[in-house]
Amino acid sequence: MTSTRFLHTSDWQLGMTRHYLEGEAQSRFTGDRVETIRRIGELARARGCAFVVVAGDVFEHANLSRRDVGRALDAMGAVGLPVYLLPGNHDPLGPGSIYAQDAFRDLAPDNVVLLDGTGPWPVAEGVELVAAPWRSKRPDADPVAPALEGLDADGTLRVVVGHGMLDELDPDRNSLATVRRAPLDAALARGAVHYVALGDRHIRWPEDGRGAIHYSGAHESTGFREPGRGHVLEVVLDGGTVEVTPHEVGRWEHLRLQRQLDGPDDVDALRAELAALTPKERIILQTVFTGTLNLSDSAALEALLEQQAEVFASLNAWERHTDLAVVPDEHEFEDLDVGGYAADALEELRRTAGSDAEDAAVAGDALRLLYRLVEGPAR
Ligand SMILES: [Mn+2]
Known part of the structure; x- marks a missing residue:
């Protein structure tokens, strides 16, 4: 089986504002959160990564200015490697989606790929992403499980890219959009997938870095319940092994x-x-x-x-x-x-x-x- 090395990040929520930031602090917060994408790109190139996956909530909402979208895309272009964007609950596909707007369509650089189809996306020889994009703000079922259907253990190295809260972490026990762990564990166990890159949780999980199901956390801190600065995960998949290394990239x-x-x-x-x-x-x-x-x-x-x-x-x-x-x-x-x-x-x-x-x-x-x-x- 082949191997691959990439960066897993999520929850950039570009365009986010915070009510407790005023004037110049808000401007710097907004600007720095875009600038951090450039540093993620530097890290990805320095580590010899093949690509970067953003596991949902790339943009804060669908009403960003053309300037904010343009600057974000410019930073993604500077990464110089393929950057795969997954629509999450903040930036779902569907009517009014930020991804359907002229700003995104006109300004997206060639290396930015929108994961707008559910299921496998070939990204390299023998390597596939398995995308689970959100199609509305409120899905009425597990947003990740459908992407796993029909995947065989055929020697292809597969990375599931999903968004949402795993059942064991979801405080809302009745949420329809909870990501069930069982289908992911089953797909991992039968060798159909090899890593699960999740977004939605703004702090890295699990802390001990074990296993094949991971939240990278946001690249920059977004709230007081997120101690420390933001990280991205460097992931190396080699045959059956998974190696995950966190890198601090956040400055706030x-x-x-x-x-x-x-x-x-x-x-x-x-x-x-x-x-x-x-x-x-x-x-x-x-x-x-x-x-x-x-x-x-x-x-x-x-x-x-x-x-x-x-x-x-x-x-x-x-x-x-x-x-x-x-x-x-x-x-x-x-x-x-x-x-x-x-x-x-x-x-x-x-x-x-x-x-x-x-x-x-x-x-x-x-x-x-x-x-x-x-x-x-x-x-
Ligand atoms: Mn989210």
Whole structure:
């Protein structure tokens, strides 16, 4: 039997926007996610790969601008090897498909091949892809199993290219579009197929890299539930053996920072931790702070976050899980130069902030603001 080496990637979702990215950060995110395709191409050529398969969700949706489609296709052209695109749930075939639009038809370079037919696609002598493209956003049956029909163990090396959630990973037990593992295992066991390149899951699976059924994960991180940077998989099939090697290609990172802050040491540790993160312009940071700080520490934290928010791609609190109380120390206002009307307001805010009242948190915010205004810029 023959052998082959290729890259397996998926879920590029080109044209994706993120609500927490503003202005220039969103532009860079969009541009970098296309640029990463060029690096995937460099890697594929350097590793001596024969082709690249994108296992679904190449594009985010069907309403991309001609410019976005054109730039994406330009990057795919630069790969310099055949790039096989599988339509997934974000970019299915059918009416209004992005693949039926003039932008794609006019601008697709010769090396880009749309896997728009279900079943075998010869890609090299003795090597076939077995494509399972999505034809609608909501299939009413396993989107992969039909592609396996009629495949014999005839010595052809076959790579199934499919999209969807495997039954053992699908949180929606009633989903009609769940990819059943049993038919894939059966096809592998009888030697009709040799590798299954899946997409839909944005993080690599299985983590231990064993077996012949794999999700590559997205090439660039798309959310806070995806730790680390994106990967592609280098796959070598040689006779009956499967060798899978992950390569980090992503440059962006979603980072969720959960920290308990109970005093100045904790704020200083956080300051050092933020300073050490790099490159900040490609790190999307979400904070989940809990604990209790006094006014000066709280003001220092606020100033720190304000400074850093400008440097990180984005820095926001996960409000739902943030539970940081601000409780003024007894002495905190003693040395401040506050008198008259402001002193009365201060006393009232202190009472409210320290109570169980519904507006205790608002009073805490007001206290902190007052403290910063009177004290001047915090450290
Ligand atoms: Mn998907």
